[in-house]
Amino acid sequence: DPVENAKRLAAFKAVDNHVVGGVIGIGSGSTVVYAVERLAQRVKDEGLEVICVPSSFQAKQLIIQHGLKLGDLEMNPNLKVTIDGADESDHMLTLIKGGGGCLTQEKILASCAEEFVVIADYRKASTHLGEQWSKGIPIEVIPSAYRVVYHKIEKMLGGKSELRMSGSSKAGPVVTDNGNFILDWNFEGVKDWKEVEITLNMIPGVVENGLFVGMARKAYFGMSDGSVMERD
Ligand code: DER
Secondary structure (H helix, E strand, O other): OHHHHHHHHHHHHHHHHHOOOEEEEEOOOOHHHHHHHHHHHHHHHHOOOEEEEEOOHHHHHHHHHOOOEEOOOOOOOOEEEEEEOOOEEOOOOOEEOOOOOOHHHHHHHHHHEEEEEEEEEHHHEOOOOOOOOOOOEEEEEOHHHHHHHHHHHHHHHOOEEEEOEOOOOOOOEOOOOOOOEEEEEEOOOOOOHHHHHHHHHHOOOEEEEOEEOOOOOEEEEEOOOOOEEEEO
16 A cells, blocks of 8 residues: 555655654654654664653553653653654645644643654655645644634634534544544635734634644655655
8 A cells, every 4th residue: 555655665764864752742643653663673683772752642641652761751851862653734834733632642742842744655745735735724622612723723723613523433533532523624725824823823722733834844745656755
């Protein structure tokens, strides 16, 4: 499968280029699974000493399943590097994240690391946001406020939002690891994303949004021809 192979290529290259030991922030999603696999392999083969801090229940399970040392931000507040996926990146490494609903703790880990490194397959590498990712920008909201936040966003920034529903697995809306709801905001056009990120987070009821502006140090995109494209 060219997409899975592309994810693996990006993940392996990022771990090999950026992990020398110490405290590592582990992102969420399917690409980061390959990064944890590579990390576990290097711990086994090279005796690498790492402590892994998770960004979600999923990441925590991954760390435990691979027998890696589990840490947390209280014990390990300074991360050497955080490795995480993305839903889309523009040419300036502005990211949309949160497709998996873990954006809040992911952004915290990205902000605590000396280096924040993104790993993704070729479908995520765009020039402008919205070219390939069509599900909008995820926004984590306090459940009681989702409707008022929806209307505020529409008034201030235009575009429609949708409350993310669980689908077949569970009736009702998606509830995040932090006990909140997610609005997916379908924006229109290219914007000053730093301004949008700040505007969104100033709305009472918004916990965090999936725009990561000026945070990523480097991104590795696995390509369908087996190469890895790097952006920094
Ligand atoms: O939800 C997230 O932010 C994930 O990191 C997501 O953006 C990447 O998920 P994927 O690796 O499964 O594409």
